[in-house]
Structures are given as C-alpha cells and as structure tokens.
Amino acid sequence: MGRGMKAGKKPSAGGGGNMQKQLQQLQQMQRRMEQMQAELEEKEVETTAGGGAVSVVATGKKEIKKITLKPEVVDPDDVEMLEDLIMVAVNEALRQVEEMSQNEMSKLTGGLSIPGMM
Numbered sequence: 001m002g003r004g005m006k007a008g009k010k011p012s013a014g015g016g017g018n019m020q021k022q023l024q025q026l027q028q029m030q031r032r033m034e035q036m037q038a039e040l041e042e043k044e045v046e047t048t049a050g051g052g053a054v055s056v057v058a059t060g061k062k063e064i065k066k067i068t069l070k071p072e073v074v075d076p077d078d079v080e081m082l083e084d085l086i087m088v089a090v091n092e093a094l095r096q097v098e099e100m101s102q103n104e105m106s107k108l109t110g111g112l113s114i115p116g117m118m
Helices: 016-042 079-109
Strands: 044-049 054-059 064-069
Touching: 016 079, 044 079, 054 079, 064 079
Parallel strands: none
Antiparallel strands: 044 054, 054 064
8 A cells, every 4th residue: 555545545636627628628629620620631732743744733632633634744755754743743732631631630730649539
C-alpha cells in the first residue's frame, strides 16, 4: 500500500470534470476536422511541366481531374518525354494537395501531430 493510504480507501478521482471538458474539446476538434476535410476536398490545385506544355488539375481528394497537353508536345517519336512531363506534373499536383492539407491541419491543431489524421 502506498504511503498515507488506508486499506479499503480508493484514491480520489478529482479530475472527472477536466476529463469531460477534454472530451468535449476533442469532439469539437473532430467536427472542425471533418468540416475542414470536406472543404479541402472541394479545392483544386493546378500544376504544369515543360514550360506549360503539360497541365494537371488535382482535387483535394488527391484525384486527377484534368490533364491538358499542348499539341506541340505530342511527338510520336518521343513518347517517353511526354510520359515524363505528365509524371512530373501529376506528382507536383499531388505534392501540392498534400502540402495544402497539412497546412490546413496545422491551423486546426496548432502544429500538433495527431497520428492517423490525414
């Protein structure tokens, strides 16, 4: 038995009200996160590669919405270059969506990293 404790006595649970307040704060944060996620899903980013020869639009859901190719970049003798330009533009679009999501999340959490969120 710990010092100062008597048999049959339980330690007081003095923080019950504080725990409920923290739970309410977490629930409120969760609602704000869900709202923020819905807003992010509506946003779009646009990136280009090859000096604007390839343009990609991605949504906040990390989905590619549109790819635009300038006709002069379509060279049947150099398909590999076109593939590379598309890959660069898509990867940059997805990177920007991720960055946008992290920036919005850090506004909500004050920079606190919460595993499993986002």
